Amino acid sequence: MSASNIYELGLDKSPANYQTLSPLSFLERAASVYPDYPASVHGHLCWSWQQVDMRCRQFASALTQASIGLGDTVSVMAPNLPEVFELHFSVPMTGAVLNTINTRLEAETVAFILEHAESKVFIVDKEMTAVAKRALKMIKHRPLVIAIDDPLYPHGECISEITYETFLAQGDSDYQYTLPDDEWQAISLNYTSGTTGNPKGVVYHHRGAHLNAVSNVLSWNMDAHPVYLWTLPMFHCNGWCFPWTVAATAGVSVSLRHVRAEPIFDAIKTHKVTHFCGAPIVLNMMNNADPALKAEIHHTVKAMTAGAAPPASVIEGMEAMGIEVTHVYGLTETYGPCVVCDWQHHWDQLSQREKARMKARQGVRAPMQGELMVADPVTFKPVAKDGGTLGEIFVRGNIVMKGYLKNPSATEDAMSNGWFRTGDLAVWHADNYIEIKDRLKDIIISGGENISSIEVEDVLYRHPDIEEVAVIAMPDEKWGEVPCAFVKTTETSAVTEADIIAFCREQMAHFKAPKKVIFTALPKTSTGKVQKYVLRRKVTEKSV
Known part of the structure; x- marks a missing residue:
């Protein structure tokens, strides 16, 4: 330090003027300032911010008693439930790292994640028990297994005698936690599909989670106490950091187990939902819903969408329904939204169709994104x-x-x-x-979820009748994109499209399997590389 720099003399950081950025501070503030405000809703069940804070502290205490702490991984496989919302706070309270697993994955991939993450705890909703059981049989180490026994879900079986509530009951609701010493400390782990091989584990830090939670507020011009509906999976980029955003705004987290039109519209009306997120498939599903479901929404509702670029017609349909759409772009590696289609006032004069076209663009950097x-x-x-x-x-x-x-x-x-x-x-x-x-990469974004074309190709190559294969994204009105397989079979093969699709569905998660199979010779370059752009042109032009 140069002694000539007067702004560095006697002006050091101290606890009085410097604190680690962490979304944990949002929960503490919400609970202390708005203790009696609703925080988490699931059907007829409702917890206040004070109650959520106490439950998170209690679960964190129980984890600590189970020797879970700094650098340990806590994995959860569950739909959008209050327990998953709470884990976004209770796990990092201990210094551990939260790993939310895609509920649509097959057992083999779940097993890889548990092994790769070295998970010490595995929390499983009873709807996911069958897949989780198979995954546990494939791994060498045995994590502490905890079951989520949702009282509003009468089906399935608990994977363990230890339930979320019984485990929580072992903890102390006065558990005292501290913010991490370093905001670069890991807070969560999210696996993303790569173009080759196994999924990669994306590591988030407290600073990024804090800043993107705030960025969400600014991007969406969110007022205090929004009512947020979970149509976006919390396993996906930690729900684009919205568990922490809800706490930052002292809002209401409205759980939704299954993303279907009727429960979405019912929740919007019952709980006066103000905000929800989702892939274009969710918006399209709402557009195509029974008109009776769409009726009687008399308050402002805002939707944020990302994934495959939404057709302008989908945005136009939502806005005709009175739901204002904001288009964002991001990746798992950017905590979700990092680019937003900020609205410009001079666009107000455009026609509805032109407005929708402008909103279909990805946009400019989000408020907390650097460059x-x-x-x-x-x-x-x-x-x-x-x-x-x-x-x-x-x-x-x-x-x-x-x-x-x-x-x-x-x-x-x-x-x-x-x-x-x-x-x-x-x-x-x-x-x-x-x-x-x-x-640049051949990732297929289907319903907001990434599908590796190479992973699908690897499965197809296991079929004894297939000689060559190439998988590309095919436009789909419902899912945005779906896998389309171009295959060359052996000369004596009598395999059908239905046979190949069934084969794939036996080998991998159903949503990853091709929705269409085209039997043809594959176009190649002089060096033998498949020309996928030719295949994309074929499906785009609907000439197949």
């Missing part, structure tokens, strides 16, 4: 802002992951030249808004 650019993926030189020149989307800032767990090479590849490379191709418009046009 965003569209650039040449080799030279890193920004492309012209002409709305036509393609480049890769790059971001950097505090809401980019720490890195991939146990995968330094993948982390280094992703953080090239001081930027995180998204692998998505876009154009940059003159008004600084970006618009995705294609993907």
Whole structure:
């Protein structure tokens, strides 16, 4: 330090003027300022912020008594329930890391995650018991297994005699926790599908979780005490950090086990829901719902959507229903939304169709995102802002992951030249808004979930009648995109499309299986590489 810098003399950080950024502080504030306000709703069950705070402390205490602490992984496989909302606070209270597992995964992938994360605790809702049991048989270590026994769900069986409530009862509701010494400390672990091999574990830190929770508030102009409906899975990027956003705004978390039109509209009317998130498939489902379900919504409702770019017609349909749509873009590696289609006042004069078209663009960097650019993926030189020149989307800032767990090479590849490379191709418009046009990687985004085309291809190659295969994304009105398989079979094969789809569904999660199979020779380059762009053109033009 230079003695000539007067602003560094006697002006050191201290507990009085510096505190670690962590979303845990949001819960403490909500509970102390609004103790009697509703915080968590599940059917007819309701907990106040004071009660949620006490339950989180109690569960954290029980975890500590079970020797769970700094750097340990607590995995959970459950739908959007109050317990999962609470785990977003109770687990990091102990210094442990929360790992929310996709409820749609097959047992083999769940087993890989449990092993790779070295999970010490595995919390399972009784709807997921069958898959969880199979996964546990595949792993070498045995975590502490806890069952979620949802009183509003009469089906399924508990995976363990230890339930969430009995385990919680062992703890102390006065449990005293501290914020992490370093805000770079890991808070959660989310697995994302890669283009090859097993999923990668994306590590979030307390600072990023705190900042993206605030970024959500600013992106959406959220007032205090919003009523937030869980149509977005909490296993997906920790629900885009919205468990922490709800606490920051002292809002209400409304649980929803199954994302279907009737319970969505019922919850919106019953609980006066003000905000919800979801992939375009959710919006499309609502658009196509029975008109009677859509009736009698007399308050302002806002929807945030991301995933495969939503068709303008879907946005137009939602807004005609009186639901205001905000389009965002992000990845698991960016804590969810890092780009938002901020609304411009001069767009107010546009027609509904033109407004929807503008909203279908991905947008500009979110308030807490540092920098965003569209650039040449080799030279890193920004492309012209002409709305036509393609480049890769790059971001950097505090809401980019720490890195991939146990995968330094993948982390280094992703953080090239001081930027995180998204692998998505876009154009940059003159008004600084970006618009995705294609993907560098062959990830298929179906219903908001990533599907690796190579993973599907690997399964297809196991079929004895298949010689060559290529899987691409095919546009789908319901899911946004679905896998489409182009296959070349052996000369003597009599296998049918239905046979191949059934084969895949036996080998992997059903949502990953191809929805269409086309028998054809595969177009290739002179070096033998499959020309997937030719196949994409075929399905886009609906010429198959």
